[in-house]
Amino acid sequence: MKITDKINTLESDQSYYSFEFFPPKTDEGLANLYNRLKRMSLLEPLFASFTWGAGGSTIDKTLEMCTTSQGLYGFETCMHLTCTNVVREIVENALKEAKNAGIQNILALRGDPPRGHEYWTSCDDEFTLAIDLVKYIRKKYGEWFCIGVAGYPEGYPDSTDKEQDLKFLKEKVDAGANFIITQFFYDVDSFIEWEKKCREIGITVPIIPGIMPIQGYNSFRRITNLCKVKVPGEILNALETFKHDDQAVKEYGVSLTVSMISKLLEHKIRGFHICTLNLEKSVRLILEKLKFVQTEEERAMRRLNRRRSSAGFIPNDIIRQEPDGSVPAAKPIIWKEQNADYIGRPEDWDNFPNGRWGDARSPAFGELDGYGVSLRIPSDLALKYWGEPKTINDIIRVFKSYINCEISALPWSEEPLLKETDIIRPNLLKINELGYLTISSQPAVNGAKSSAPDFGWGPKGGFVYQKAFVEFFVSPEMFEKLTKSIDDNVWVTYYAAKRNEEFETNIKEETPSAVTWGVFPGKEIIQPTIIEEVSFNAWKKEAFALWSEWEYLYPKGSPSQTLLKNIGDNWWLINLVYHNYVDTDGIWNIFYKI
Template sequence: MKLTDRLQQWGAPHPFFTFEFFPPRTDQGFENLLSRIARLAPLGPLAITITWGAGGSTKDRSLDLAGFSQVEHGIDTVLHLTCTNMVQGTVDDALRSAKERGIQNVLALRGDPPRGSEYWIPTDPRFVHASDLVAYIRSHPEFGSHFCIGVAAYPDGHTDSKSSELDFQHLRTKVEAGADFIVTQLFYDVDNFLDWQKKVRAMGITIPIIPGVAPIQSYASFARMSKLCGTRVPPAVNDDQKVKDYGVELAIETCRRLTTEGGLGGVHFCTLNLEKGVRRVLEGLGWSHQSVQVVNKIIQESPSDTDNSHIPPDLVITASEASHLVERPTTPRSETGSIAPEPATASRGTWDDFPNGRFGDPNSPAFGALNPWDGGGLSVSDGIAQWGHPKSIPHLQNLFLSYLNSKIPTTPFSPETLSAESSSILPHLLQLTRRNWWTVASQPAVDASPSSDPIVGWGPRGGYVFQKAFVEFFCDKSGVEWLRKRVQERDSALITYYAANAKGDLLSNVSEETRNAVTWGVFPGQEIAQPTVIERDSFLAWKTEAFATWAQWAVFYPPYSEERRLLENVRNERWLVSVVHHDFKSPEALWTFLSEE
């Protein structure tokens, strides 16, 4: 059904809500997301939206995911569609595939410029703006009457916009082109949104507005998302669990204000493919179908002469009272009785509570999440200002050394300044980089540091965190051969490694099914949490992204230039290597092993 028709028919005693998901990078993550959607579907979302990678990079997975929620669960699905790298035939194919799956809703987006582009450049001159995509779909004889079309809006301003006036003009153009509803980018400043909404309505725009809300998962991920989306950031809290609790409370208060002061019929949850946060928000609001069922059960079981009107609807059900509605986690055990790794098919919503960037669990649906609406990376001018004009291997080596010495704030592989955690092993990283092994990721060994530690701590307070030391770097083939020989000579079962090149060659001493938790935490009253896992699928997913980064960096420079030839040659000739030392009680073990004799 079209989303606008569904909105008109909404008859629940609470505001509606929608969920947004993105196609996971790994096959297991995709399968686990299907299970996650199956658990969230009974909460009663009005619709589900599925993001679309730039240029159709996630085309098949996006369509499969949208078809699953549409067909298997009967939930109306909104498929994101972008202009980036899209030509008419690609757009038609996507729309036709969506139609065949019974999908009647699309969210038409321009899409952000691919990393490595100074400006957004259309592949097809007919698709320059999102309004062009809207107008094309609306006027198409096959699709015009079939699809309900949504567009995006940016209450805090688009990151590329020169002024708020231009933002409003672009929104008006998209609506005039035939848009049926508006979904906003996420925001946290409700007062600013309410002011923005008044201005939109004053322009004569009357179509439904669905505000985007994202429960905060951790301060690091929140700050990264806020930077990408241009949202305003509340003060930091140095406790991941408290950040999540604060995020739930903030989302509840935000939703209440939007639906009361703002008069909006509902909200759109950007889930980042996580489950627990949105569950807690809906339970706190009393909006989910399961919450309503509990309320009805309480009323039905109450004596007929009992007055329940004094019970505030939003307090009838709490997270603890609704706990029986959520499948309780069990601790899987191996045949030897020890705790076994989380099974891929585990039906629970808490095992990836603390996502840890690209080093998260590859089985998690949220693995590798950044900005699901695309974007990220520096512009050409900003990148060249920081990274200069590398024309030789020594130039590149000096660039990585400059980053480690805090002379430049980023590299193409490290979008943020060097962390305090990495600073603790800085001499070792410098030593490797001077060896022409250019480090791009690392962590020190940690043995039972308090979870409140300001440098390595994470998760709720009162716990202890552990880490195995690891390092990832780019080196030439001789470096890979040195590492292989070193492992064989030492016969060290405590060292595991992966090495791969852009062509797809893979070398490793790790079996395909091995899962290596390199970060874990022990917290009061909880199972052991393992937010950081390095194994084959996660390494290969990162390898693809890492070598694509070399190619994207190369296009900063003119064709046939020395800089581009250098970067393309490095991409073709270097290897990405990941090394883990499993003795987390010996802080120097990894670095001693990697030192030259």
């Protein structure tokens, strides 16, 4: 069914909401996302949209998720579709398969522009903007598809003319778009003013605001910087006071979202598109607090009442009697699954969604944005930071400049190093000089207070621990020396991989390794950061793809392009963990001995 037809069946003042998901990075994550989708279908969203990776990189998973969600779980689905940097055949096949599967809703997007024309396979001269895709779908399929397009309440990120942006949006609607889903925002007043301007220029189709609950401080800052979304000062100030407490951040994110939607409802905005980031708990809590859905307790009571009316009695196993034999008001016992897997339980996946360092079985494992592999900074800024390296020493200088905070980004990290890196900065500089190009690391920590400004996280009154680890690229020659030197070191484990799928490890029996954990009053030990083979291999593909993204900044055959391609094709990526967290220097001595 078309999304607009579903909206038209609602009462004029009836609110509605929809969800957005992205294809997980691992097979385990996808399987568990389906379990999550089954549960979230009970929340009865108007529809669910599924994102499309850059260049059509997730086409198979996106189509599978749309068809499975619609066929098995009853979601009305909307498939994202981009045309930039996608060959025409992919677009045509995706639309054909969507129609064959009964998917009637398409979110037509331009997609990210290519890094350079020499590396870009054009979809077709007919496709350069989202409006071209809208026109093509209308020409090819008539009115069969319901087409959505993107709106930008704060202006398109690369545009300086907001009035022109509105005109472009009107042109997309006039070309055949049926509804608009906006970029997420945190300034409600800005959206309300923008929506008013849209109506004033004659845009009459439904405008559904994008809402992204804050799930974690680092991911929030990363995604708002990436999308150039303005964050009101009062939100930043509030987060600053508890940014290291993941649970407090998530609770604030729920409260903020409830407040934002409540204000939008006051201004007669009745639809909301929630960017779930493949997470579940916050979304459910938001809908409960808004009274859009019943709470778990209310649902349990409803099930209990059905049992009473059908059976004529309340089973003794769920009703408590007072000492005098009287029966109080019924209070249902809500059982939760206790799947005690090797590290963490599935219900804990949402509590600490720490990107690629989380549990690879989680539907949200990865970078928590679903944008796919790309440099997170503009090309001109990347060239300013990284210059035109022609030798390995030039590359080493780039990495050292990042460690010294002289530049604020590498292809693998678009933000400056965390404060905790200060304690290991001299060692990172030394091993980079030796040819180990580091992209991730953390120092050993033995019982720092959870309130400590450099290492602390989690609730107050706790203690946190860390094993030292370092992740880096290294040449084949140095890789051989390194692995030989640590063969007999019982404290060291590593995963190593090359772009060509070569893989090595000294771990004889695969088990995940917790490298960060915390002990807090009244709680089980929390282990938010783990390293395991499946997550390393998922990250490996992205890490080497980012070498290519850096390479694509330069003309083919140039010294810089040739150098970067050679490194990407031949060097090893290694993740090395030193398990003696009491020995703060042990990990670095491994490199110095060589």
